[in-house]
Amino acid sequence: MEFLKSRSKIQNVTETNWTTFAILGIYANLCVEISGNE
Numbered sequence: 001m002e003f004l005k006s007r008s009k010i011q012n013v014t015e016t017n018w019t020t021f022a023i024l025g026i027y028a029n030l031c032v033e034i035s036g037n038e
Contacts, residue, residue, distance in 0.1 A: 001034070010036040 005013060013036040022028040 004032065004034050005036075008034065009038055010034060012037045 001013065001016075005011070013034050015035045017033040019031040019033075020028065
């Protein structure tokens with residue numbers, strides 16, 4: 001989370017959304033979205 005905060009210049013994280021997608025355990029994708037205030 002600290003890495004994401006530093007890359008986006010967010011000081012206070014107010015919301016975190018995780019999305020995952022997998023096909024038969026062969027292919028997987030993870031997406032993390034954060035929102036907050038500078």
